[in-house]
Amino acid sequence: MNLSSIKISANFVLWIIASLVTAIFIYRLLFFSSDSFVFFLINDSLSILLLLVLTAYLIKTLAQKKPHPSALVLNIGIICAFIFLVIMFAENILNIQFQNISAKLVQQGMFENLLNTFYGLMFLGISSYWFASLKELYFYKQYRRKNTYFITMSVFIALSSISNLLFSATEYEFIYNTFLIISIILISFNALKISWIAFISKKEKISLLILSIIISALFILNLINNGKTDFNGTILMNYSPTIYQFFNLILLYGGIYFVVLFFTTLFHIPTAEAYDRKANEVSSLQYFSKLITQVLDIEELSETITDITTKVSSADAAWIVIKENGDRKILANRNIALVDADLINRFLLESGICENITETKICSLQKFGNKSQLSEKFGSIAISPLRSYNEIKGYLIAARKNELIFYDEDKTAINTFSDYASVAIENSLLLEQSIEKERLEKELDVAREIQKKILPAKDPEFEHLSITSVFIPAFEVGGDYYDFFEISNNKFGFIIADVSGKGISAAFIMAEVKGIFSSLSRMIESPRDILIKANEILQQTLNKKNFVSALYGIIDFENEIVRFARAGHCPALLVRGNSVETFKPSGIGLGLTNQDLFSNHLEEIKIDLKQNDTLVFYTDGITEAKNKEFEDFGERRFAEILIEYSNESVNKIANEVIKDVTLFSRNHSQYDDITLVILKWHKKNNIDGVKEWQNSTPQLKTKVL
Amino acid sequence: MAEFNTSIKNQGAVSIINLKGYLDAHTAPILENNFVDLIEKSCYQIVVDFKDLAYISSAGLGVFMAYIEKIRDSKGDIKLSGMSDKVYNIFDLLGFPLLYEIFKSEDEAVKKFTEIK
Incomplete structure (x- = not known):
């Protein structure tokens, strides 16, 4: 909505300009008379109106475009050069075309009239553009936009221009002269306002220096060549005395302005470099403070830091080295080969010159013995510590090539900057660590959840056998697994196992082991055969590094015996009366070796159960629980x-x-899962008193594959 | 957990890896790297000396299983020596004495290699 309304109004203004131009052409064709004061009064009124509208339009357009001052200066200069050529050669060219053009212009024919009008309008347009541009320059980077002076000057320029028509060469010429003098004073005063020069770079200042002296010379030459008796002056006076005067005043303004600009620039050049550096510092610090909150990626951050370092310190190369596990690691290297950075690091940090610096230090590579090994000729180094909590975490290093060396001013810049860099890098590293930690914790949560689902939720209950199981997970899931299986009405199987490794990988192996034993226990009724079959499967599926220790047993209620085989697992204990008997039949862990070796060394043990016999099965989490010592x-x-x-x-x-166990290891964290399964045999009184454990352990039914 | 490190020395064609400290899931990669390096250099006659080893976990045991096949295929072997009773028990429970030759001392293990030749 807004945009289109602007467009319409801009078009409207263009329409007005076009109509005014047309009106001037027609009016001049119909009524031209070089003596008539009334003719010029109306003619100049139209021209002033056109000038006002056009200038307002150009000012608005320039304000919207916001061109860089250097660009404005260049545009002014190009047009000025063009006008210079026009003023120099117009007479000659026109004389070739029309003999004695000067005389003809006074007694104009229709064609000369048109030509004169066109010529005058061109100068009107150009002076309008200059005025708008000079106004834009005047207000560029003016923080207090006090425009009183400029408006006063504009008013007097206008008065002076009009008075050229009204009072010049009359008895009231003093009025014309007064306005002219006041205008010149105001123009000189306003031309001093050149605040924008401080804000451009050194390079631009140098080109501006040359441009401004050329442009000021052109303006002044144009002014000199545009006297009332000169050819160009004659034409313009003939077109409109007001516009002629306006054009001259703008030429004057331009001439003074660019002379002042030349000298201002000249005096700014010596401090330009310092200003550039400060401006660079400020802008990079602003950029950097944003980065601190944004950068999640340490590598990206390091790249940016080295990039900014080279800019801030005008260095040829920069890199970051951090200490990590007693080693040095280069995080980012800009404009320098890793090998070179490494060589210089070694020189700086191992010779003891820069190891414990508290602020930026400038070092020379003059005494660097391996200098010839560097692929580029780095000569001067500025090294800054990256600190956190008074500890040096690493260094930010900048280097200059050849004979360029770092000075103390560079030091302050790099020092300030490295303080920011320390904070940012520290933040980034901490963030990375906490993300990694969180990820590991999530992973362990998943592993624990899997383990919990795999282990039986409830111990089975039997008339002649009481069973209990305890499982205490370690923080890092340890891979303990135990389970109970219904085999037939008078047989009951159990397993206790420990999967090698920890965490989520152990949890997945546990799941596999559970699947294997759940199905094998229903097909095979011999502990030894089950383990042999399990080894065959696991040998194929497990990674070479992994294995499973297991003990599988079967209680035969009818014959009152327990049979079990051990594949690398902790021994079984039998508590009978006041003694503990350890059963450690031969057997290799599952997944460790091939079938022949495994089965050749796998023993099965059979024990006849007596009243109150207690069978204890466990994992090494119990026997290997550690105390403080x-x-x-x-x-x-x-x-x-x-x-x-x-x-x-x-x-x-x-x-x-x-x-x-808990009391024993209270001063030591639990490192491995703890599993304990205890079975106690109660002598049978009648042979038919069979168990009902199916009913009491619903989860066992659903688990059957 | 506690620290672990290894040192490797050569005695003739036999490479001896000395283990020191606590070998568990976290420190196992150090020993793994030793094996990888030796295999890269075609050193297949390896004695692992346990006399300074305080503790070994199941993940530590896994390291030996990971490389034994490749080493034996290359006509080499890993022989173990100098285990404390505690460490030996852990190996014994799993049946490792059936899979590896275990010697009282480093010298005996090295000698076994040279005898074969």
Whole structure:
């Protein structure tokens, strides 16, 4: 909406300009008379109107475009050069075309009239453009937009121009002269306002210096060549005395303005470099403070830091080196080969010159012995510590090539900057660590969740066999697994296993092991055969590094026996009366070796069960639980507890064992999963009193594959 | 957990890796790298000396399994020596004595290699 309305109004203004131009042409064709004052009054009124509208339009257009001052200056200059050529050669060219043009212009024919009007309008347009451009320059980077002076000057320029028509060469010429003098004073005063020069770069200042002197010379030459008796002056006076005067005043303004600009620039040049550097510093710090909150990627951040460092310190190369596990790591290297950076690092940090600096230090590579090995001739180094909590985490290093060396002013810039860099890098590293930590914790959560789902939710219950199980997971899932299987009405299978490794990979192997044993236990009724089959499967599927220790057993309720085989797992313990018997039949861990070797060395043990026989199965989390002195809980301590509570219920025994292990290792974190399964045999009185454990353990049914 | 490091020395054609400290899931990659380096250099006669090893976890044991096949295929072997009773127990439970030759001392293990030749 807004845009289109602007467009319409801009078009409208163009329409007005076009109509005014047409009106001037027609009016001049119809009524031209070089003596008539009334003719010029109306003619100049139209021209002034056109000038006002056109200038307002150009000012608005320029304000919207916001051109760079250097571009404006260049445009002014080009047009000025063009006008210079026009003024110089117009008479000659026109004389070739029309003999004695000067005389003809006074007594105009229709064609000369048109030509004169066109010529005058061109100068009107150009002076209007100059005025608009000079106004734009006047207000560029003026923070206090006090335009009183400029408006006053404009008013007097206008008055002076009109008075050229009204009072010049009359008895009231003093009025014309007064306005002219005031205008010149105001123009000179306003031409001093050149605040924008401070804001352009050194390079631009140098080109501006040359441009401004040329342009000012052109303006002044144009002014000199545009006297009332000169050819060009005659034509313009003939077109409109007001416009003639306006054009001259603008030429004057331009001439003075560019002379002043030349000298201002000249005096700014010595400080231009310092200003450039400060401006660079400020802009990079602004850029950088944004980065601190934005950058999540340490590599990207380092790249940016080195990039800005080269800019801030005008260095040829920059790199960041950080200390990591007693080693040095280059995070980013800009304009320098890694090998070179490495060589210089070694020189700076191992010779002891720069190891413990507290602020930026400038070092020369003069004494660097391996200088010839560098692929480029770096000569001067500025090294800054990257600190966090008073500890040096790394260094930001800038280097200059050849004979260029760093000075103290560079030092302050780099020093300020490296402080920001320290904070940013520290933030980024901390963020990276916490993301990694969170990821690991999530992973372990998943692993624990899997393990929890794999292990039986409830212990089965039997008339002649009481069962308890305790499982305490370690922080990093340890891979312990145990399970119970219904085999037939009078047989019950159980397994206890430990998967090698930890975390999510161990959890996945556990899941596989559970699948294998759930199905094998229903097909095979011999612990030894089940383990042999399990080894065959695991040998194929497991990674070479992984293996599973397992102990599989079957309780035969009818014959009152337990049979089990051990594949690399902790021994089984039998508590009978006041003694503990350890059963460690031969057997290699699952997945470690081929079928022949495995089955040749796998023993199966059969024990006849007696009243109150207690069978204890466990994982190494119990016997290898550590105390502060890094001693193992061990088998002896384990056995003592079992004997002490041998007459108690399975739950009581398990509780006491766990209590003791926990107490023993209270000053040491639990490193491995702890699993304890205890079975206690109650002598059968009648042979038919069979169990009902299916009903009491619903999860066992659903688990059957 | 606690620290772990290894050192390698050569005795004739036999490379001896000395283990020191605690070998578990976190430190196992150090030993893995040793094996990879030796295999790269075609050193297939390896003795691993355990006399300074305080503890080994299942992940530590896994490292030996990862490379043994390749080494034996190249007519080499990994022989183990100098285990404390505690460490030996861990190996024994898993049946490692059936898979690896375990010697009391480093010298015996090295000698076994040279005898074969």
